[in-house]
Amino acid sequence: MIIKPVVRNYMCFSAHPDGCRKNIIEQIDYVQSKKKIENGPKNVLIIGASTGYGMASRIVSAFGCNANTIGIFFERNAEEGRTASAGMYNTAHFEELSTKNGKKSWSINGDAFSNDIKNKTIALIKEKIGKIDAVIYSIASPKRTNPDTGEVFASTLKPIGKEYTTKTLNFSTGKIGDVTLPAATEEDIEKTIYVMGGEDWEMWIDALLKADVLDANATTVAYSYIGPVLTYPIYRDGTIGRAKEHLEKTAFSLTEKLAKINGRAFVSVNKALVTQASSAIPAVPLYISLLYKSMKEKNIHEDCIQQVYRLYSEHLYNGNTPKVDNEKRIRIDDWEMREDVQKEISAIWDQITDDNIRTFCDLDGYRKDFFRLFGFDVDGVDYEKDVDPTANITLI
Numbered sequence: 001m002i003i004k005p006v007v008r009n010y011m012c013f014s015a016h017p018d019g020c021r022k023n024i025i026e027q028i029d030y031v032q033s034k035k036k037i038e039n040g041p042k043n044v045l046i047i048g049a050s051t052g053y054g055m056a057s058r059i060v061s062a063f064g065c066n067a068n069t070i071g072i073f074f075e076r077n078a079e080e081g082r083t084a085s086a087g088m089y090n091t092a093h094f095e096e097l098s099t100k101n102g103k104k105s106w107s108i109n110g111d112a113f114s115n116d117i118k119n120k121t122i123a124l125i126k127e128k129i130g131k132i133d134a135v136i137y138s139i140a141s142p143k144r145t146n147p148d149t150g151e152v153f154a155s156t157l158k159p160i161g162k163e164y165t166t167k168t169l170n171f172s173t174g175k176i177g178d179v180t181l182p183a184a185t186e187e188d189i190e191k192t193i194y195v196m197g198g199e200d201w202e203m204w205i206d207a208l209l210k211a212d213v214l215d216a217n218a219t220t221v222a223y224s225y226i227g228p229v230l231t232y233p234i235y236r237d238g239t240i241g242r243a244k245e246h247l248e249k250t251a252f253s254l255t256e257k258l259a260k261i262n263g264r265a266f267v268s269v270n271k272a273l274v275t276q277a278s279s280a281i282p283a284v285p286l287y288i289s290l291l292y293k294s295m296k297e298k299n300i301h302e303d304c305i306q307q308v309y310r311l312y313s314e315h316l317y318n319g320n321t322p323k324v325d326n327e328k329r330i331r332i333d334d335w336e337m338r339e340d341v342q343k344e345i346s347a348i349w350d351q352i353t354d355d356n357i358r359t360f361c362d363l364d365g366y367r368k369d370f371f372r373l374f375g376f377d378v379d380g381v382d383y384e385k386d387v388d389p390t391a392n393i394t395l396i
């Protein structure tokens with residue numbers, strides 16, 4: 001099959017196995033070029049493990065800490081005339097390379113919000129490893145099915161209080177436009193908290209504690225985002241921000257629950273990056289294009305893999321105590337939020353037009369990163385070659 005990108009509405013519906021393989025190899029090479037992380041975890045469960053921050057966490061765990069990993073994700077394999085999703089290829093390549101490196105890995109494809117997947121995971125831990133010593137929670141999902149009633153709740157990306165009009169970038173055409181988002185209802189807020197807040201993270205930790213599969217001193221981390229004042233109306237002060245506040249508070253109750261095994265729970269606030277989740281948020285692609293330009297010029301740009309390596313090596317392990325802000329959050333968005341970076345972006349924001357976009361924004365960098373998520377536009381890959389679209393993977 002000759003595979004080309006199929007893009008609609010900020011999503012790409014095809015993926016290229018060879019490009020995904022190169023992306024995984026590059027991330028592994030980065031971690032292997034850095035110092036091994038001391039006192040790292042030995043057996044890590046990553047929930048949301050197939051793309052973005054979750055896959056980077058799996059790679060840093062396996063190749064930076066020499067850990068065995070269990071990855072949970074929701075992906076699809078190839079069917080007649082249709083490629084597998086990028087996360088499926090990423091995982092197949094990760095598993096192969098991690099096994100070659102002498103580390104065990106198990107992958108579970110299914111709905112992490114369900115009781116069934118939690119039970120399956122616990123059974124797997126008991127059978128194969130005994131106990132785990134780190135749990136990374138990295139899910140980004142537009143919906144969540146209540147595990148007991150089967151009711152489906154959808155999250156929304158809406159401002160709270162009043163409607164909001166913002167500049168936005170169509171990165172396919174390179175055109176700037178305005179988008180108006182209606183104010184969220186109370187129900188929108190509640191549903192978004194239900195999907196992207198901390199309840200499911202807490203349910204995972206409760207289930208793992210109850211089954212006695214968390215090792216003494218186990219660490220759990222979930223990922224959050226704050227971002228600049230510019231995107232507050234749609235992000236931090238909007239429905240998704242409420243969910244992130246809930247997630248951040250959940251770290252406090254988990255800290256109490258984990259005290260009995262001397263464990264610890266943190267939220268890490270990460271940098272804005274092009275991932276499947278972030279490209280769908282209005283205003284965020286424009287902000288990220290400006291951010292990339294500013295951070296690349298200052299030589300402080302990072303991708304998920306650099307971010308997670310820094311999280312593990314400077315905060316969680318290597319004998320370090322995590323440095324936290326007033327709300328007890330780890331801030332690896334520190335370089336994104338640097339005053340010089342943010343001042344530059346807010347000074348430019350109002351001046352951006354279709355005519356000057358290439359002067360101020362790293363539009364090409366944004367596009368390249370977007371296509372790379374799906375294994376396209378990766379240097380050295382022959383896109384005219386006939387490839388087998390089946391992801392070669394044994395799923396639990």
Ligand code: NAD
Nearest residue numbers: 048049050052053073074112141223225270272273275277
């Ligand atoms: P992503 O879209 O790349 O990855 C999401 C992962 O969740 C995938 O592995 C997917 O398979 C999995 N998933 C989704 N629904 C699932 C389900 N029901 N069951 C099992 N797995 C499921 O997203 P990302 O950008 O890496 O985001 C991960 C976390 O990092 C999110 O909490 C996000 O808010 C946070 N974060 C992202 C950014 C950013 O700019 N991308 C910045 C800071 C924090």
